[in-house]
Amino acid sequence: MKNILTIVKKELRRFFSDKRLVITAILPGILIYVVYSVMGGALSDAFGEEEGTVYVVYAENLPDSVEALCSSTDQFEFHEGFDPALVTEQNAHLAIRFSENFDTQIAEGTVPTVEIYYDSTVTESYNAYNLLYTLLSEYESSLSNLFDINPGDTVYDLASEEAMTAEIFAMMLPMLLMMLLFSGCMAVAPESIAGEKERGTIATLLITPIARHELAIGKIVSLSLIALFSGTSSFIGTILSLPKLMGDTAQLDASVYTVTDYAVLLAVILSTVLVMISLIAVLSALAKSVKEAGTIVTPFMVLNMLLGVSAMFGDGAAEGLCWYCIPLYNSVQCMTGVFSFTWSPLQIVLTVAVNLLFAGGMVAVLTRLFSSEKIMFSR
Amino acid sequence: MTLLDNDSGLCYNQDQHKQKEVTRLTNTILTAKDLKKTFRLSKKQQKIEKTGLSEKVAVDGLTFTVNEGEIYGLLGPNGAGKTTTLRMIAALITPDEGEITVAGHSLRDDPAAVRASLGFLTGELKLEEYFTPNYLFDFFAALHGIDPAVAAERKARLFARFGIDRFAEVKVANLSTGMKQKVSLVISIVHDPAIIVFDEPTNGLDVLTARVVTDFLEELKKEGKTILLSTHIFSLVEKLCDRVGILIDGKLAAEGTLAEVCGKRSLEDAFFDLYRDLKGGDSL
Helix, strand or coil, X not given: CHHHHHHHHHHHHHHHCCHHHHHHHHHHHHHHHHHHHHHHHHHHHHHCCCCCCCEEEEEECCCHHHHHHHHCCCCEEEEECCCXXXXXXXXXXXXXXXXXXXXXXXXXXXXXXXXXXXXXXXHHHHHHHHHHHHHHHHHHHHHCCCCCCCCCCCCCCCCCHHHHHHHHHHHHHHHHHHHHHHHHHHHHHHHHHHHHHHHCHHHHHHCCCCCHHHHHHHHHHHHHHHHHHHHHHHHHHHHHHHHHHHCCCCCCCHHHCCHHHHHHHHHHHHHHHHHHHHHHHHHHHHXXXXXXXXXXXXXXXXXXXXXXXXXXXXXXXXXXXXXXXXXXXXXXXXXXXXXXXXXXXXXXXXXXXXXXXXXXXXHHHHHHHHHCHHHHHCC | CCEECCCCCCECCHHHHHHHHHHHHHHEEEEEEEEEEEEECCHHHHHHHCCCCCEEEEEEEEEEEEECCCEEEEECCCCCCHHHHHHHHCCCCCCCEEEEEECCXXXXXXXXXXXXXXXXXXXXXXXXXXXXXXXXXXXXXXXXXXXXXXXXXXXXXXXHHHCCHHHCCCCHHHCCHHHHHHHHHHHHCCCCCCEEEEECCCCCCCHHHXXXXXHHHHHHHHCCCEEEEEECCHHHHHHHCCEEEEEECCEEEEEEEHHHHHCCCCHHHHHHHHHHXXXXXXXX
16 A cells, blocks of 8 residues: 555656646646637627627618618618629628618518628628518518517526536537546556656566556556546636537526536546546557557547547437446446436446446556566567 | 586586585575576567577576675676576566575565565666656655665765765756666665666766776675676676676576686686587687
């Protein structure tokens, strides 16, 4: 136990006293926050509408009814005349031509026309077109109104804020969590195992009286803590930036989950990190260099990604307990269950137990690999 | 010269050798008996070896002992099996056949106790370059279960002896090659082992650092430490070793004190005479 602690302390010291490594671990979280926020902002800028925007519109034969309709929005500034070139040259947002005697024709039952010229590559022009189109469509509907659907200001969507959060989080977060945790593990395990082999420092450890299983456990525990640190940074970055990415319409509030939900999620994440680290550690021990370890681990990274993506297309967490006996897949199912409020204690206990068992098996394999001269000293 | 019969492992001058053995058995600290180690060769290695064989016998029935307080030199050309022998003794690799006992501990039964009883220094064992000598000493002392107070006293003495104290807080990566070797040396004896195993300790070192290492070996000898030294440098053996074993093609070709092995010749001449006898006149 003392030797395990010595190895854990050494690995943590190696990591936390190297600013570059710490920054590398935290950076993904910061980058995710910045990139998602910028992306959300950019999407909002591209397709959103700046408050108080007034669209310059040149119209020919502008009918009184339409002018009155548009004046209610305070967003249109009408000018007399019709020239589509003004839109092309970005001197106007819209150029409209109404049929002569538009209102009279409607009253007489004939069908007048409206030609609206706009530039879809210019956001304001495109937004002006959409707004005017909506207003005219509503006006047209009101002229031949037969029935109303969802009239008035009543909110007809019965989905609660909790349910909306659950749906979005259950769809996106398992995938993001699995990917971020695996990335965190990938960043540290090959360097610590294959890197030590490559540099010849593992042999220096192996000639001390430390038992091979103590070395294996010490490595896996310390690397799990570091990977968890990196994964937590990425997770916080994701949680904070998700509302910005989803835009104002999505009512996302992570406080809908209880302390129990978070505790269960933490247990699942911890056991998942143990599975990932132990798996990558074993694969890294088989490699002769960090580069080779990366190559060996890559297919498992893709597999992990696919398992994460499966949460986006499934209909909630799996119900059959047998699914919770498959490492990594069980983690995805548990995360989906937690985020969608459908988890059961049995599923969580089974998942954590299976994951711990798997990690224990991997520790045994790693111990054997540390004892194998062919693996440790082959060139 | 005392020649060995490779089949029986006995010396030609059996009476004399047996008499010496009786005396030394009382304080034998390391025994290697009938060691054999075979490596499988990859296709690439087979091409390099040009033997057409898929296996190479690195050590073949090697038997020798090291007595308390002596420096025993394993002398041989590259590929003779010196490093493989030392790796087996350090429990880094397992012999296919044979027994190793260090300070009363059988390698087969208690490899951890064997590792705890010996210090091992080779150019292949590296220190993590991110750490400082100070931290590494404490780390390895902890792995060896050394009391922190004892470790601190030992560290102060050894660091002062090798001039490491001025660089105690400098990362190993920033140390010169010579200073790195000194740190490696100090860390290999952090636990004050019963026997110290040095594999080509002056390889790749500049003359000044090589001298520091040689002086330290002499110092250890004066202190009565037991050392097993592998080298291909004749002068080092002549200067330091009480006994020498000449290893050729994984077999002990000759063993004894320098006087026994060399007679009136230099060690170099004795070695090449022996080499020609075993490998044929035009083998060099």
